[in-house]
Amino acid sequence: MFRFLIRITIQSAGIVREQTPRYSVKGGFRINHNRLSLAYLCAALNAAIIGFSFLFVKIALEYASPIDTLTYRFAVSFAAMTFPVIFRRIRLNYRGKPLLTALLLAMMYPLAFFAFQTYGLRFATSSEGGILFAFAPVLTMLLAAIFLKETTTLLQRLSIGLSVIGVIFIFLMKGSGFELSSMTGIFLLFLSCLSIAGYNVLARSILRTYRPMEISYLMLGIGFIAFLAVSLSGHAAAGTFDRLLAPLAEVRFMMSILYLGVMSSLVTSLAANYALSKMEASRMSVFSNLSTVVSIVAGAVVMGEPIEAYHIVGSALIIAGVLGTNYFAARNTKPRPLQSESADA
Numbered sequence: 001m002f003r004f005l006i007r008i009t010i011q012s013a014g015i016v017r018e019q020t021p022r023y024s025v026k027g028g029f030r031i032n033h034n035r036l037s038l039a040y041l042c043a044a045l046n047a048a049i050i051g052f053s054f055l056f057v058k059i060a061l062e063y064a065s066p067i068d069t070l071t072y073r074f075a076v077s078f079a080a081m082t083f084p085v086i087f088r089r090i091r092l093n094y095r096g097k098p099l100l101t102a103l104l105l106a107m108m109y110p111l112a113f114f115a116f117q118t119y120g121l122r123f124a125t126s127s128e129g130g131i132l133f134a135f136a137p138v139l140t141m142l143l144a145a146i147f148l149k150e151t152t153t154l155l156q157r158l159s160i161g162l163s164v165i166g167v168i169f170i171f172l173m174k175g176s177g178f179e180l181s182s183m184t185g186i187f188l189l190f191l192s193c194l195s196i197a198g199y200n201v202l203a204r205s206i207l208r209t210y211r212p213m214e215i216s217y218l219m220l221g222i223g224f225i226a227f228l229a230v231s232l233s234g235h236a237a238a239g240t241f242d243r244l245l246a247p248l249a250e251v252r253f254m255m256s257i258l259y260l261g262v263m264s265s266l267v268t269s270l271a272a273n274y275a276l277s278k279m280e281a282s283r284m285s286v287f288s289n290l291s292t293v294v295s296i297v298a299g300a301v302v303m304g305e306p307i308e309a310y311h312i313v314g315s316a317l318i319i320a321g322v323l324g325t326n327y328f329a330a331r332n333t334k335p336r337p338l339q340s341e342s343a344d345a
Contacts, residue, residue, distance in 0.1 A: 039278035042271035043287040051294020053264040063247040074224035076261025109199035116192035124185025134167035139197035140285035155328040163321025170314035212273035
């Protein structure tokens with residue numbers, strides 16, 4: 001696992017190039033199978049880490065408010081990337097690149113995504129949030145078709161729908177549904193879902209000029225500054241600075257923040273951005289539904305939660321949808337030319 005994480009960092013940072021790349025030629029286009037395979041692994045890793053993150057979020061929220069938790073989370077992730085930058089182990093270059101577009105990307109994620117999600121869950125249930133988040137691949141597919149001119153086959157669209165149905169099936173069988181009284185929260189959660197879909201599409205475009213590491217560092221830095229400002233202003237107005245520092249004395253909180261900061265923010269950012277630089281946004285986004293499957297397994301293993309038959313059926317639908325989306329893309333879509341080597345270096 002650690003060797004794989006190191007490999008992601010190296011590829012994202014462009015420290016070294018891949019050795020002995022495997023190419024195939026189809027219709028006059030070259031396909032680098034090494035990079036595509038790593039992109040699939042990154043997408044799956046991203047979903048797995050997010051699936052486990054729900055447990056650590058629950059633990060962290062026992063000791064701190066949502067905004068304070070986000071502040072510490074992004075502080076850890078930003079610090080983890082800053083140290084190798086300071087010691088020149090990772091070199092970043094923003095000169096001559098569209099900085100405003102990168103700032104817009106950071107506004108979508110993490111700022112808009114977490115803001116709408118946090119306040120949306122104040123008026124709606126977590127189950128409603130889970131159901132709405134399942135529609136992110138659908139929104140991504142629509143936005144990618146409009147702005148990136150990405151095409152999907154009928155079988156791909158059916159596979160994405162199958163994955164969404166799997167998530168909804170699990171939540172509905174748990175007795176969850178939509179309440180008219182929580183329409184404000186549902187609307188905010190939909191905006192959160194739209195934010196992550198917009199991020200997937202814009203990141204796919206901007207990664208033609210930025211390296212994944214450069215985008216990740218900018219996102220984490222802006223997230224840390226923004227959430228710190230909100231947290232400090234809130235505590236200053238209420239006179240509760242002691243509550244901001246109190247969780248640092250709790251070992252369970254610190255362990256949760258380390259996971260959320262390093263794994264669930266830093267590593268997922270690198271993994272997602274690398275995957276988006278190598279595959280279509282619609283194919284990447286459908287992997288997010290795998291986090292539901294991972295969260296079920298994590299709940300059973302760590303928390304001793306029971307696994308019911310509907311969990312298995314829904315998980316099978318999700319996995320089949322993810323596999324179908326990428327399998328039928330590989331069979332039916334025309335491979336695009338490789339990005340220039342300078343884009344990866």
